[in-house]
Amino acid sequence: MTPADVVGSAVANTFRSKTRTILTVLAIFIGAFTLTITTGLGTGINRYIDQTVAEIGAEDVMTVAHQAEETTDDGPREYDPDAVTASGLGADGPGGGGTIDPITDDDLVTIAAIDGVESVEPLKQVSVDYIQHDDGTRYEVSVGSFIPGMELVLASGEQPDPDAAAAQVAIPVDFVEPLGFDSQADALGSEVAFGVADATGVEHVVTVEVVGVSEAGLIGTGNSVSPNTALTDELYAAQATGAIGQTDLYGSAVVTFDPELGETATQALKDDLDEAGFTATTVEDQIGAFQSVIDGIVLVLNAFAVIALLAAGFGIVNTLLMSVQERTREIGLMKAMGMGSGRVFGLFSTEATFIGFLGSAVGVVLGMVAGTAVGDALATTMFADLPGLTLIAFDPTSVASIIVLVMAIAFLAGTIPAGRAARQDPIESLRYE
Amino acid sequence: MSTPVLRVEGLHRAYGRGPTRFEALKGVDVEVRAGESLAIVGKSGSGKSTLMHLLALLDRPTSGSVELNGLPADRLRGRELNRVRNQTFGFVFQQFFLTPSATVLENVILPLKIAGVGRGERKRRGMAVLEQLGLADKAKNKAIDLSGGQKQRVVIARALVNDPQVIFADEPTGNLDTTTGAAVEDLLFGLNRERGITLVVVTHDEELASRCDRRITVRDGRIEASATAPTAAATAAAPGEPGRPTEGVAA
Structure with missing residues (x-):
């Protein structure tokens, strides 16, 4: 089987048991959606802080x-x-x-x-x-x-x-x-x-x-x-x-001081002041304190979302184990026809990864839509006196990394059922009733 | 006489160990000649299925040798073994083993897909074989929507699509009524006769066994009797040449 055929077959197999796939995708969707919103929150607030720093402008x-x-x-x-x-x-x-x-x-x-x-x-x-x-x-x-x-x-x-x-x-x-x-x-x-x-x-x-x-x-x-x-x-x-x-x-x-001289020069100046018995704080340091608090909060929120994703990962394990069970004879037949264990593994792990992709893509897209709507609504009501604050914002890198992360979790979850399918003995599988 | 397609000697196959050890085969010698049709008969539990699995290289013997076209099969490993299974053998099962939700064509081209044949070539060869078996109009139907006889013909099409040397048929008519069963038998023997494909049939159906050139009876893990069917004596003595041009196949 060529890699393209493995992917094609895996995608086709995903839709064979629609209800089950949809439920699993839904579980992943919830995790991915949450992760998108929490990450968006971090991006939005930090972006606002960066803007504020720029507005203060007292970098020197x-x-x-x-x-x-x-x-x-x-x-x-x-x-x-x-x-x-x-x-x-x-x-x-x-x-x-x-x-x-x-x-x-x-x-x-x-x-x-x-x-x-x-x-x-x-x-x-x-x-x-x-x-x-x-x-x-x-x-x-x-x-x-x-x-x-x-x-x-x-x-x-x-x-x-x-x-x-x-x-x-x-x-x-x-x-x-x-x-x-x-x-x-x-x-x-x-x-x-x-x-x-x-x-x-x-x-x-x-x-x-x-x-x-x-x-x-x-x-x-x-x-x-x-x-x-x-x-x-x-x-x-x-x-x-x-x-x-x-x-x-x-x-x-x-x-x-001259900020053009770079971080090292700034740090050296701070160290010199420190030696003389003074504490020096730049605007960035003060803002940085803010940012680390916000990063900390976002990290905790993200951890919750990742926990949801891990739970969804077990959903994938469950779904695919059932799928392997149901398709025991099909797996046996494919092996009897000369399909290698590696390809069988590839078929099922790709199916898991694809389920992960579906869940995360839907979650990320809806998360961005919902996040943008909520952010815009809050910007005109609750945060109307903080102009320029978009509470939830998205950047392509973090959005892409969410999808990649979810797919990686799904792949890892898929290795358990895929390994089981790969180890199946063709004769036993063909006898299976 | 030419080299047999498959030859097994002193074949033992045991399952389990210690007191639960069970010997399914206790020293079997069989030769499968190119182009013949061989029936392996016996009661259930006699070891006939185990013998078929060993002949089809799906299983490895506990002891004894299996030769494929004169070469020892235990030298085949991994990828090479998979390639031989894919290109040398075709399988027809009593329970069909079709993927119900996939179309007839998708089911038929599965061996080609496994072999890594390109999409266009797959479709062309799949349609060609469906044409031969009179199933071209069913190509886009789901396998689950077919009747028993149609399903078994799809299975035969799947076994044929890779142009195999040997077709193994495990109770091919077991799930079919007499009329459709007979039609499927005609199809298999037609392929054997006209295309020189070696046929190994595992069955406990007397009538089916009697249509084969030769039969071996397995009992308690040993070959009890080996007989040449009188009607097929002439063909068995001079087996049809493999690879003879196809003149059309009876459906």
């Missing part, structure tokens, strides 16, 4: 802070009046919190001297009491750290200009109406006021022009206002009025 900066002291088993920590709370790039970002030694002006000099550091700026953290427009209602708000090079996802207006001498701010889209603006366009060019309490408790009011309205993102700016450098400095100065000690202390510093 890393946040540098002092390494956290060893706190485990040390008992209660001694109070340090100079300690500050460190934070990452965004107010909503992961990895924030924890009290660490502040970055001092001396530290800035040390960092600037490290090879590979192009420039270093302290990350000034400001917190304001309220935001207000035109004597309207006062709202609580947090102020994000706007790092040069970062790009906001804008609903309208422009990015705050880090180099502008005048103070500028972008406000989140959610604040437009509560602040009393008629529309986003109305907000642009208007002035808002920030209330800042200084160290002595005196209230300062800083007035600033709104240049942009930002969309809520998964990470990054979130629901905080994004100031430009001039505004940050102004707010920081107001906040630091009358403070003793803390003025020249920062939670962290932002180091600019």
